[in-house]
Amino acid sequence: MALKLYPIGMQTFSEIREKDMLYVDKTEYVYRMSHGSGKFFFLSRPRRFGKSLLVSTMKSYFEGCKELFKGLAIERLETEWIKYPVLHFSMAGGKHMDKESLEDFLGHRLLDEELRFGIIEHPTNANDRLINLIRTIYNKMGKPVVVLIDEYDAPLLDVVHEDDHLPVLRNVMRNFFSPLKDCDQYLRFVFLTGITKFSQVSIFSELNNIINISMDPRYDGICGITKDELITYMSEDVDSLAQRLQFTHEQTLQRLTLQYDGYHFTWPSADVFNPFSLLNCLDSGRLGSYWFESGTPTYLIEMMRKFNLKPSNIGGMRADSASFDAPTERMASIVPLLYQSGYLTIKDYDEDIDLYTLGIPNNEIRVGLYSSLLPNFLGEEVVEGRVVIANMSRCINNGDMDGALELLRTFLETVPYCDNTAYEGHYQQMMYVVFSLLTPYRITVEQRTSRGRTDMTLETERYVYIMELKFGKSTDEALAQIEDRKYAKAFALSGKDVIKVGINFDVDKEHNIVDWKVLGAQTNNYNNG
Template sequence: MARKLYPLGIQTFSEIRTNDNLYIDKTAYIYRMANTDGKFIFLSRPRRFGKSLLVSTLQSYFEGRKELFKGLAIDRLEKEWTEYPVLHFDLSGGKHQEEDQLNRYLDYILKYNEHRFDIKCDAVDANVRLANLISSVYNKTGKQVVVLIDEYDAPLLDVAHQDKRLESLRYLMRNFYSPLKQCEPMLRFVFLTGITKFSQLSIFSELNNITNISMDEAYAGICGITKEELLTQMSDDIDRLAAKMSITREEAILQLTDNYDGYHFTYPSPDIFNPYSLLNCFSKEKIGAYWFGSGTPTFLIEMMRKFKVLPSSIGNIHAKLSSFDAPTENMTSIIPLLYQSGYITIKDYDKELKLYKLD
């Protein structure tokens, strides 16, 4: 049987499903998230872990595109398939920018969404335009609005080590996000993803009703590929790799585990494999340092300099739960950032001392 094409570089759910590319089914998580307590959800995961694909899947789900989900877990779970208007903001294009450039980028993504719903707005300020966009779409469609924000922290990460620049850009982004709370009655669901957690007070401006699911056991496998998914949904891929490398299936699984496994975003957690590495490995049919080779984020290097941390000293660390929740802008240690960006992970948890072991 011919294998399905791997969606390398493709982060659009509809394109993956239309082209019948390989898709690891995460839709049970989508259903749970969309039908849970609260409507404001935040998820932190490292780069190249499938956050953008998750956002795109949510968009297709809330737009009621039932045909794209045929045969997936949500097909059995969802009975209504209610269609909602969806506003999608991708902040990844706002990296490496000064304040005026970032203002122009916010103008660009707001214009795109205004155009989609044929809405005119004379206001200049991004927060006024976002509030107008939500209320106009709500009134026009008669339905609550879904807001999806991908890489919400992208404009801030590269200046995290520069206090003055961080402060001005943080103020700008806080201003942009501020209408989300006042528009709450008009919103069906709000989802934000990013790598780090900038504190709710500074970024979300009183958005104290957001649920952070980043370390929730129920969502441990929402991004990345679990060992179970690898062995079932990618079983043929393992066999092809083993044949190419002239090794047994068991040896192939062992090599894949040694190289790409070991991510845990809570405790206990299933073993999570890096999806970018796995897909590249199966595509190229050889083991390689794909995720690491795709580049080390500048912000991490700068923060390591700021905290005077050498790569050789990273590892075998113990941390309290509160360490993971430390706001990026007033961190006293680089541990949360190393964890959030995927360079160290949870290895164990001491219930008595309430300490996580990281390595």
């Protein structure tokens, strides 16, 4: 049986269905939302997570295209198939614009819809044009209007770190969206998608009845591909990939899970795969970093700098429920933005104290995120640094931590010293970044044990490396801390060899690793003195 073609990068539901391409059925969510008690809904998900396809699916549904839904869940749920007029606005093209350009862009989006519904005369400003558009369509067709707005925040994200430009563009968007509240009686359904939540945009500051389903357990799998969906819809695709990679079916599932799974948008939640990366992998037969290859958002790196976020603090962050609902432009922490952008996900939730634990979802995100931070530590030596890290990875996989650290020490001698690196924190954070880029291993920084937190732990298929860093002290002291706090006990049931590593830096003269000791499966040590 031939496998169906993958709709990579395709966002039009009708085209996917007409060409009989692979479609993971999300129509039950559409029916549930459209037949609930609300009328206005908002969904936040990371980029390339299927938001646009979901909006397109809704468009076909509300336009009554029954034939496109044959065999899908909604076919057995819907009995009326009423055709409604649908206004579909995508703001994805409104990026990198000044005030005038954005106003022109919105004007053209309105013009497209006006021409589609045969409306020739219209007011001049966007606010009145949207009101006129909705009312005219309602009066002309005798049915309430459906409004679908995809990526509503796209024009704002690139200036979220700019205190001067953000308020100007935000006001433009607020004026565009504000008619939705006044047009309530003419509307059947309103759905908006985005990555973040800007409080001063009127859809959130004025529409007090908008329902945010972003963290609603009933919609945990509305975007992305869950583990059950992968097994149900793509079992043969996994078999095909397994043959290409020369793995078993179960080994392939495990690799796919480590690389692309791990997203949770509520708790408890089904495990959700990044759909863009998963489909690209199944299509190409390569476990690549497709999500990051498609572009790292500039706004996120700028915001990380603005909040002075340390690499070691990215994993294991904690936040209460109110943090996720905080206005993007008035964030006191970067945690909500990292979560909404897909770089952190929910790992646990303590209901008693209303506290979420957040972490990096999977290997693809870990490697891509830390790669984007690497230039902060290696300067112009980034390309050579990545080669060194790849060679270190091979050493570590073979149980040769001595060889890996020697490669790193030799390389660091080539990195120019500057004043802002003459402190312990710089080298500690550099080590976190370097070891986080080692693939395909599991890296944990400051992992909690019953007796404290390890500096770093690194797990390969065979080994667990427990690492303790010291600055101007001794490797014996580092190893003693690992022993005294019994860090190795946390991995007693792993079935893997535990290797203890003490690393010592000199930040005053050498500006490098000066010695280390490796104990456990290995008995080697290195001393530069």
